[in-house]
Amino acid sequence: MIDELIAGFEDFKRYSYDAKDGVMQQLIEEGQSPRYFIISCIDSRANPGTIFRPAPGAFFAHKAMGAIVRPYKQGTALSAALRFALDYNKVQKIIVLGHTECGAIKALADNIDDDEISSFIEVAQNALIRAKACTDCAEELLDRTVEETVIESAQNLMTYPAVNRAVTEGRAEIVRWVVDMKAGDVLEYRDKTKKFEVITTHENLEDSRKNA
Ligand SMILES: [Zn+2]
Numbered sequence: 383m384i385d386e387l388i389a390g391f392e393d394f395k396r397y398s399y400d401a402k403d404g405v406m407q408q409l410i411e412e413g414q415s416p417r418y419f420i421i422s423c424i425d426s427r428a429n430p431g432t433i434f435r436p437a438p439g440a441f442f443a444h445k446a447m448g449a450i451v452r453p454y455k456q457g458t459a460l461s462a463a464l465r466f467a468l469d470y471n472k473v474q475k476i477i478v479l480g481h482t483e484c485g486a487i488k489a490l491a492d493n494i495d496d497d498e499i500s501s502f503i504e505v506a507q508n509a510l511i512r513a514k515a516c517t518d519c520a521e522e523l524l525d526r527t528v529e530e531t532v533i534e535s536a537q538n539l540m541t542y543p544a545v546n547r548a549v550t551e552g553r554a555e556i557v558r559w560v561v562d563m564k565a566g567d568v569l570e571y572r573d574k575t576k577k578f579e580v581i582t583t584h585e586n587l588e589d590s591r592k593n594a
Pocket of ligand 1: 423425447448449481483484485486
């Protein structure tokens, strides 16, 4: 079973180490300098390392169920990582990446009877309440809760001193994204319209490269 992972790594090695312009050698010699910090769900289908087809060194990654960010507390994995990314590296965008069909958000809406899980996701209750105020449709409720949770998490991020400092000083900004898994789109929250809007173009990659 583990063979598929090793085969994948060997493939990665062929392109990123052994190729003439293998990027890993350069990253090891010169160090990393990621521009993004992505906070995403643990869902295996919405893994930013897969869906964005990133080059090595593109972003720092933090994962939590539902891409939920709890209010700041010193000494957590996330607070230390954000401090490292913003004060010791030059991250410019912190991306909160939610996704539709999210098991964590469904568990929240279904009021799951599991203390281990509910004690973490309950922080998104406000998002669920706001979503309920906007719709009666069960399916729409889940999508709406995903969006509201991303907004809530982004607000909570501002309680992290390193984030607050970087945003206030204009060194970094917080980006709110949702992956619509069925449609295969990325949506971004716009303050102007107060809505998540599709930012993917569906352009064929080959065409966009040709036109670049
Ligand atoms: Zn999820």
